[in-house]
Amino acid sequence: MGWMKDLSRRDFLSSVGAGTLSLAIAGCDTGERIDPLSPVAAPFKPTAKVTLKINGASKPFQFIHLTDVHLCECDARNPELIEFMARRKNDFRKPEQTARNLFNHLNTLESDFMVITGDLVDVPTRANLEKAKKLLDSIDAFWWFTMGNHEWGGRAIPRDREFWSSEYRLWTYQPLNWYYKQLHGINLLFLDNSNYQITRDQLTRTRVLLDTGRPCIMFAHIPILIDTLVKPVNDRWGMPICIGGEPVDMERRLSWDMGPTIEPATREFLALVRSHPGMKAIFSGHLHFNHTDEYQPGYPQYVTGAAYENVYRRVTIEPA
């Protein structure tokens, strides 16, 4: 089967890095109000199909961007979390059922690979790790993953990113801190920025990668802050939960695992991304709504809405 043809929203055709991506496309859609008790029903909700023309791509390819599934399975192996996870399962409207149907649907679409940018689980319970593995094993394509804050923060026991990163060997042997894959002339960069910071090592590796001259597309859970994101992200979450979001309420900032301040390497990373001609596009999640805007003129960041609401994004890369 081919790509779904009944697109409910406009298609975008962007030529990245050529200054042709109009600021007019900047925008966000926080979605319809939903009844939290009703199940999520089909039809699936693809965002506008994105086509990016990139100078340096050797042939066209297609992928699916998926994020924020928030699985809420829990059993007697995590007795202290059973009550909490039952409430969350209700909040997210039975995300396991939604995900199973959505993954089946995605397998019917033509794509060369899929990227899941984090918060696959709401809390890393043993039952969630197993459920997630089954879902990942069901993907009929190559896939890559980036860590979300919910993979290790919040109610996780222990609340320890290093501990859970190694546990996710159950899902994949892909290095989760920083990893890239070269495909058809493009570097696909997968980065863990799930504590809102970039390490000095991640910064150095990214700079070296960009300086190779090969065009790069970055996938990471947390988007970088762009002017047009400030209002919608504050309206939805009460503070700018993005890379580069300045501290407002320290207690809340720490409760979100953001750390007390924006570290120097993170600021340098932001400056690099906002200026380097090799960073052609960014795909992220975390905010649970769709948003598109440029982080430097002609270079788009796509925030994709949450998969627990059946949302996903389809992307085609074409040679410029």
Ligand SMILES: [Fe+2]
């Ligand atoms: Fe998140």
